Amino acid sequence: MRNVSKVPATLFATGMAALLLGCMVLPNTAQAGVELSSDKPSYSDKLAAVHNSFGKDVVVRSDFSIDEMEKLQSTVKNNSVEIENLKKIIKDQARLIEELKRSAGSSSSASDVSCLKREVSDQDRSLGQLKRTVEELSRKVK
Numbered sequence: 001m002r003n004v005s006k007v008p009a010t011l012f013a014t015g016m017a018a019l020l021l022g023c024m025v026l027p028n029t030a031q032a033g034v035e036l037s038s039d040k041p042s043y044s045d046k047l048a049a050v051h052n053s054f055g056k057d058v059v060v061r062s063d064f065s066i067d068e069m070e071k072l073q074s075t076v077k078n079n080s081v082e083i084e085n086l087k088k089i090i091k092d093q094a095r096l097i098e099e100l101k102r103s104a105g106s107s108s109s110a111s112d113v114s115c116l117k118r119e120v121s122d123q124d125r126s127l128g129q130l131k132r133t134v135e136e137l138s139r140k141v142k
Contacts, residue, residue, distance in 0.1 A: 041066045045066050046062055047064045047069065049061075
């Protein structure tokens with residue numbers, strides 16, 4: 001038969017108690033480093049972020065400061081105003097382009113009419129010259 005030594009019950013109970021206490025104390029120890037305050041943040045304060053580390057959410061300090069956050073908000077606001085101004089400019093330009101198209105269309109038809117009038121005038125002169133030529137020829141023939 002084998003000689004199997006048995007762990008005394010007191011040693012086993014002590015080990016389990018230490019393990020249980022260790023599990024209860026570790027989360028509290030990790031949280032002891034974070035303290036909440038009602039003070040206003042300083043511009044140089046860094047923002048906290050939640051990071052998932054091996055399945056646990058851990059609070060970490062990011063490299064993003066309160067000052068940078070306010071600058072970002074200001075930039076977003078300025079960009080929004082600039083975008084609205086640009087949209088208005090584009091709308092005004094589209095309206096002007098439409099007006100130019102309409103006026104160019106009417107001026108082109110006006111120029112077409114002028115061109116047609118010149119052609120009619122040129123044809124009238126040509127007809128007048130042909131008429132005189134025919135009259136001269138008919139006088140010579142008689």
